[in-house]
Amino acid sequence: MPKITFIDSAGTARDVEAEQGSTVMESAVRNGIPEIEAECGGACACATCHVYVEPDWLEATGKAEPMEEDMLDFAFEVKPNSRLSCQIKVRPNLDGLTVRTPSRQG
Amino acid sequence: MTETITTDVVIVGAGPVGLFTVFELGLLDVRVHMIDILGKPGGQCSELYPEKPIYDIPGFPMVTGQGLVDNLMEQCRPFSPTFHYGEMVESVEALGDAISPRFLVRTDAGQVFDTKSIIIAAGGGSFQPKKPPIVGIEQYEGKSVFYAVRKMDAFMGKKVLIVGGGDSALDWVLNLHSLAERVTLLHRRDAFRAAPHSVNAMRDLVASGSMDLLLGQITSLKGAEGQLSGAVVKHDDGTSTEVDCNVMLPFFGLTMKLGPIADWGLNLHENLVPVDTEKFETNVPGIFAIGDINTYPGKLKLILSGFHEGALAAQKVTRYVYPEKRVTFQYTTSSTSLQRKLGVA
Incomplete structure (x- = not known):
């Protein structure tokens, strides 16, 4: 199973085993990763699963779709590498993916 | 000063679970006033995912959030509940006792309700600006x-x-x-x-x-x-x-906060309201909590669980509203009296 690393706003890294076909958000929630709220449960409707994708991984994760960009307007401290983790599907090429979580989701 | 509204039940939250409970209460002749902070019914279903398909509503292989809400509105229409949109319940004052509860409910718009019971169906709490x-x-x-x-x-x-x-x-x-x-x-x-x-x-x-x-x-x-x-x-x-x-x-945009519910004298466990699983009543007799906002052993945050909780809470509410009346269990398929209430017999 692909491994994903979440680094929280204080710098603590946590590795989780992610199921292929699930989303990065689901992998976080299932493993109790802090700083991911996912209030709407993955409907791309709340912007509370905001993450920063580490620069090396931007190509593999791809860009946000227009609907996700719209929803990112509701997130805070949005950066060029901001994504909503419910919209990143876990694929074999994401093994080793590292994302950072913001100190506040909303 | 607006006039105090006297009613049998105030339901806090017009999401799917609150709406279905109006139906269940209606069959039992209980009058309902619904209060919701949003400007429309449906709660999260219409605010967060109106177009998203839901696959786990019994009898509906697929229904959208808004589709479900529209159907629930249709289903509770025979009982003409009164909706108070754009209002949040700020305070609850207990006047009665455990045998005959009575509460004064005040909203942030200044409306006061004098009610025999309260059903909290507030989901993740009230939608408030981020x-x-x-x-x-x-x-x-x-x-x-x-x-x-x-x-x-x-x-x-x-x-x-x-x-x-x-x-x-x-x-x-x-x-x-x-x-x-x-x-x-x-x-x-x-x-x-x-x-x-x-x-x-x-x-x-x-x-x-x-x-x-x-x-x-x-x-x-x-x-x-x-x-x-x-x-x-x-x-x-x-x-x-x-x-x-x-x-x-x-x-x-909006986010969900528990809000003033925390100050109504209810026991809370991690921002959820503990209830019993017979009546879905809180530690305060006459105040019920159903749907995502409650907690009990084995709780599942599913809309279908909320429907069940609403149906059972409605039975107990009826006993508070009509203490003398014998409540007989009836089916909508066969009871002429229920069918009359629904306007189909």
């Missing part, structure tokens, strides 16, 4: 930072900074630009979710010099004693500018 995480923003809230516009006149002659890219932000830009001394719209990118005609109207105003559009995100606020004097904005290229403003209206 507050930007800017250090010290609290000192300006309600004085020069507002998350909603109550009276437009308050912005006459002011330098108004509106933040956001959706319909709320654009609507207020268009409504306030002629009234305010100057309106500045700040958004993180040069693309807007708002209706295209609003965006075009805003771009025309910018082109004619009637207002300003800035791209970036706020990093800090300037001012003293609650009065804003400026906002520091960081742009994508790393530079910062300061916007001269004395009012700010941030529109970052």
Whole structure:
């Protein structure tokens, strides 16, 4: 199973085993990763699963779709590498993916 | 002062579970007033995922959030519940006792209800505006930072900074630009979710010099004693500018907060309301909690569980409302009396 690393706003890294076909958000929630709220449960409707994708991984994760960009307007401290983790599907090429979580989701 | 409304039950939250409970109570001749902070029924279903398919409603292989809400509204229509939209219950005062409970319920709009019971079907809590995480923003809230516009006149002659890219932000830009001394719209990118005609109207105003559009995100606020004097904005290229403003209206959408429910004298467990699984009643007799807001051993946050909880809570509510009456169990398929209530017999 692909491994994903979440680094929280204080710098603590946590590795989780992610199921292929699930989303990065689901992998976080299932493993109790802090700083991911996912209030709407993955409907791309709340912007509370905001993450920063580490620069090396931007190509593999791809860009946000227009609907996700719209929803990112509701997130805070949005950066060029901001994504909503419910919209990143876990694929074999994401093994080793590292994302950072913001100190506040909303 | 509005007149006090006397009723059998007040349901807090007009989401799917609250709506179905109106139906169950209706079959038992119990009168309902519904209160919801949103301007329409459906709660999360219509606010967060109206177009999203739901696959686990019994009997519906697939139904959208809005589709489910529309059907539930249709289903409870025979009982004509009264809806109070755009209001939040602020306080609950207990007047009765465990045998005959009675409560005074007050909303933030000043409406008072005198009710025999309360059913909390508030889901994840009430939808409230998201507050930007800017250090010290609290000192300006309600004085020069507002998350909603109550009276437009308050912005006459002011330098108004509106933040956001959706319909709320654009609507207020268009409504306030002629009234305010100057309106500045700040958004993180040069693309807007708002209706295209609003965006075009805003771009025309910018082109004619009637207002300003800035791209970036706020990093800090300037001012003293609650009065804003400026906002520091960081742009994508790393530079910062300061916007001269004395009012700010941030529109970052809604989030769910438990809100005043925490002060109603109920036991809480991790922001959820513990209930029994026979009646779904809280530690306060006469106050029930159903749907996502309650907790009990084995709880599943499913809409279908909420329906079951509502049906059982309705039985106990009926005993409070009609203490002398013998409640007989009946089926809608065969009971003429239930069918008369539904207007089909």
